[in-house]
Amino acid sequence: PRARLTVDPDFTIAPVPRRLFGSFVEHMGRCVYTGIYEPGHPKADADGLRTDVLDLVRELGPTVVRYPGGNFVSGYYWEDGVGPKEQRPRRLDRAWRSIETNEFGLGEFARWAKAAGTEAMMAVNLGTRGIQEACDILEYANHPGGTKYSDLRRAHGSAEPFDIKLWCLGNEMDGPWQVGHKTAAEYGRLAAETARAMRLVDPGIELVACGSSNSRMPTFGEWERVVLEETYDQVDYISAHAYYQEHDHAGDFLAAARDMDHFIESVVATADAVRARGKHRKKIDISFDEWNVWYQSRHHESAIAKGESEWEVAPRVIEDEYSITDAVVVGTLLNSLLRHGDRVTVACQAQLVNVIGLLRSEAGGPAWKQSIAHPFEQVRRRATGEILAVQTRSDRYETPRFGDVDLVDASGTWDAEAGVVSLFLANRDQAEAAQVEVGVRGFGELRVQHAAVLAATEGQDRHTTNDEQHPDRVRLRPLDGVTVADGVAQLTLPPLSWAVVQLA
Ligand code: AHR
Missing domain, CATH: 3.20.20.80 (Glycosidases)
Structure with missing residues (x-):
């Protein structure tokens, strides 16, 4: 999506x-x-x-x-x-x-x-x-x-x-x-x-x-x-x-x-x-x-x-x-x-x-x-500073209970004092990665400060959990490949994932 x-x-x-x-x-x-x-x-x-x-x-x-x-x-x-x-x-x-x-x-x-x-x-x-x-x-x-x-x-x-x-x-x-x-x-x-x-x-x-x-x-x-x-x-x-x-x-x-x-x-x-x-x-x-x-x-x-x-x-x-x-x-x-x-x-x-x-x-x-x-x-x-009104246009999927639902769900904050935009993103698609573009023109020049993702890795699936023997199996890992150019950030969210991206 x-x-x-x-x-x-x-x-x-x-x-x-x-x-x-x-x-x-x-x-x-x-x-x-x-x-x-x-x-x-x-x-x-x-x-x-x-x-x-x-x-x-x-x-x-x-x-x-x-x-x-x-x-x-x-x-x-x-x-x-x-x-x-x-x-x-x-x-x-x-x-x-x-x-x-x-x-x-x-x-x-x-x-x-x-x-x-x-x-x-x-x-x-x-x-x-x-x-x-x-x-x-x-x-x-x-x-x-x-x-x-x-x-x-x-x-x-x-x-x-x-x-x-x-x-x-x-x-x-x-x-x-x-x-x-x-x-x-x-x-x-x-x-x-x-x-x-x-x-x-x-x-x-x-x-x-x-x-x-x-x-x-x-x-x-x-x-x-x-x-x-x-x-x-x-x-x-x-x-x-x-x-x-x-x-x-x-x-x-x-x-x-x-x-x-x-x-x-x-x-x-x-x-x-x-x-x-x-x-x-x-x-x-x-x-x-x-x-x-x-x-x-x-x-x-x-x-x-x-x-x-x-x-x-x-x-x-x-x-x-x-x-x-x-x-x-x-x-x-x-x-x-x-x-x-x-x-x-x-x-x-x-x-x-x-x-x-x-x-x-x-x-x-x-x-x-x-x-x-x-x-x-x-x-x-x-999440610090002000909550941003995130305009989301996402591909959608059909659900029995809620009808059409966005595949990508997001919220964000703007910390003017620290100069940081924080985005919290989920990809609900269980099979496909999501290509996400974020228009950030109004903030001036930004760079990627932090990007991490929680998703299934090699040998895991969506049911993987942490337990006493594996307390750290599900955790955040770096989200690679996030770019910002000409006021647009681009990123790819793995299938069924949650991510945090900070631009500063
Ligand atoms: O959090 C468990 C229970 O859920 C709480 O006791 C009750 O308020 C709710 O029904």
């Missing part, structure tokens, strides 16, 4: 929102236990944090990390996870049919986030609990001292407040699977009143109302409308969650970003309609705080999902092993988020370790990057 892209420094969308490159740590499976935290591991520090995992997290550089759930939060007693460890109770976690030891909690997470150099984002339980408990945890986290919960934090060894800015008002409350699931009207009222009360505790926080769990929810659209009618003045963001997997048509899966585009544009339209109707001034942004590839159909067949497993501590749950195809899809999802960076200003890939993880780790063993970690890390590092 062929594609012609055009970018111009005068055609930008918004500054790159730094919180677009977030991730998520849930008390689920082995994300916390034997993921980020494993006392007794040879690489654990004095607090039990795995320094090998921390090193990889620092390389990925998630700018914000959401915690502690996910479905888990809807039955969570945050108080169980603070104070002397030997006094912390074990509980049944109904969401993931696991035993929660509470050895790791808010204080440990705040310390981990600091060590990882990331911003903490918290969710409160609006499934089984409500306004008071949300205010209590906020007081524990952010109030300087002299009150019950702030003094408790100090007694637990943290004199300084954690100063957590971003708070989610529950999780996926539209989903019948959620403990404490509610109708949009029930949730909207509770979210509005919780938000109002939380702001009285700390006016400096930013609040996220729950949006839809995916774009196929029967309540999609109407949920956002009702929730925002109730909460508009009290919240800053409405959330979106989306997971994609390959079913029986690889072309459909490779076009998943089309669903993400549709999801974002529909929620923006709904939020803006509520804004107009309510004569509100401010705009509501989207916090796309769960997104990834997830082979959910496999999970539905598991003993945990069917309620047939024994109750265990940190069982293996949804430890999907990601392929080259999955990495290309993740690259296109990042493109979709970036293209909508004027309204999607927070996003969290789900999840960080082991559970549909960017990273994998084994108890007592090594940690490594999955294929999908590479596009995530590259875009986080290299």
